[in-house]
Amino acid sequence: MPILNSNSEAFLQRYLNNASPTGYESAGQKVWLDYIKPYIHEWHIDNYGSAYGIINPGKDYRVVIEGHADEISWFVNYISDDGFINVIRNGGSDHMIAPSKRVNIHTKGGIVKGVFGWPAIHIRKGDDSKISPKLENIFIDVGAKDKDEVLAMGIHVGCVITYEDEMIILNNRFFVGRALDNRMGGFCVAEVARLIHENKTELPFSLYIVNAVQEEIGLRGAEMIAHTIKPNVAIITDVTHDTNTPLINKKETGDIKAGLGPSVTYAPAVHNILLDLVMNTAQEHEIPFQREAASRSTGTDTDAFAYSNGGVPSVLISLPLRYMHTTVEMAHRDDVENLIRLIYESLKKIQAGHNFKYF
Numbered sequence: 001m002p003i004l005n006s007n008s009e010a011f012l013q014r015y016l017n018n019a020s021p022t023g024y025e026s027a028g029q030k031v032w033l034d035y036i037k038p039y040i041h042e043w044h045i046d047n048y049g050s051a052y053g054i055i056n057p058g059k060d061y062r063v064v065i066e067g068h069a070d071e072i073s074w075f076v077n078y079i080s081d082d083g084f085i086n087v088i089r090n091g092g093s094d095h096m097i098a099p100s101k102r103v104n105i106h107t108k109g110g111i112v113k114g115v116f117g118w119p120a121i122h123i124r125k126g127d128d129s130k131i132s133p134k135l136e137n138i139f140i141d142v143g144a145k146d147k148d149e150v151l152a153m154g155i156h157v158g159c160v161i162t163y164e165d166e167m168i169i170l171n172n173r174f175f176v177g178r179a180l181d182n183r184m185g186g187f188c189v190a191e192v193a194r195l196i197h198e199n200k201t202e203l204p205f206s207l208y209i210v211n212a213v214q215e216e217i218g219l220r221g222a223e224m225i226a227h228t229i230k231p232n233v234a235i236i237t238d239v240t241h242d243t244n245t246p247l248i249n250k251k252e253t254g255d256i257k258a259g260l261g262p263s264v265t266y267a268p269a270v271h272n273i274l275l276d277l278v279m280n281t282a283q284e285h286e287i288p289f290q291r292e293a294a295s296r297s298t299g300t301d302t303d304a305f306a307y308s309n310g311g312v313p314s315v316l317i318s319l320p321l322r323y324m325h326t327t328v329e330m331a332h333r334d335d336v337e338n339l340i341r342l343i344y345e346s347l348k349k350i351q352a353g354h355n356f357k358y359f
Contacts, residue, residue: 073160163178260288
């Protein structure tokens with residue numbers, strides 16, 4: 001039976017189409033909170049913008065389910081005398097995909113449109129034919145005649161820049177767009193809250209549904225919110241690479257394929273007993289899942305939660321994603337629904353006071 005409904009997908013469309021760059025997530029957080037408010041008992045926002053709702057507040061035992069809210073973007077770094085704009089990264093933005101992309105420059109007066117320009121193929125001759133996009137040579141054109149006109153538009157050093165792109169559904173199967181990493185995770189934990197509410201599921205603990213900020217620049221939002229909540233257990237969701245597209249070496253990156261289920265990760269930060277609980281739940285409910293391993297760290301908010309507060313049993317359940325950190329990130333509908341189901345069913349297996357000690 002499908003998990004998503006028309007209201008869910010309308011929310012997903014609003015949420016993904018809204019810009020939420022690292023450090024400037026507030027507009028996206030408002031969209032997210034407005035959606036989950038009917039399904040929770042209270043909600044809070046911390047000083048840097050991480051948002052969370054609580055089901056059954058006030059219990060001694062606290063469980064977190066978490067995604068992160070921010071998306072990669074750019075900052076205005078330099079404006080030339082002739083009105084062209086050079087940028088630096090805000091998160092892991094890929095300079096290789098920038099040329100010819102349309103962008104929104106966020107100013108106090110609203111959005112200013114621009115494009116990442118690039119010399120035409122006709123005039124890249126000789127040594128110039130080897131020119132490739134680099135962080136040092138990509139630039140934005142806003143159609144201004146000079147620097148003064150750029151400044152008059154309200155653009156200045158420090159303005160944040162996002163790609164102009166909207167979500168589509170490809171072949172009635174794939175959600176496609178920018179910022180599925182990892183607002184799709186925020187969407188999934190919101191859907192878990194909806195299922196708990198609609199199914200009148202009784203949980204013996206306080207459940208914190210968290211949408212953390214600033215993951216893309218070092219897991220910072222999760223680091224802060226973990227110390228605020230002090231959870232006993234954390235279930236984290238993020239994206240992972242679908243390695244079955246061209247130009248990827250599966251021997252190096254693992255073998256994960258979109259459509260075959262969410263992926264669980266083996267890593268030092270992942271608690272083995274909690275991981276077994278999740279995998280046993282998947283098998284019991286016939287939820288397909290895949291496996292991968294992470295060397296040293298997972299690179300996700302799992303690490304921030306796991307190593308906080310003297311150690312918090314944490315697990316990572318990832319959504320296979322094609323073309324991460326591009327404007328055409330792709331996630332399979334079945335994987336999204338199965339990820340939601342797996343978190344929901346796993347929560348029902350956790351008991352208040354659950355002891356996750358190894359011996």
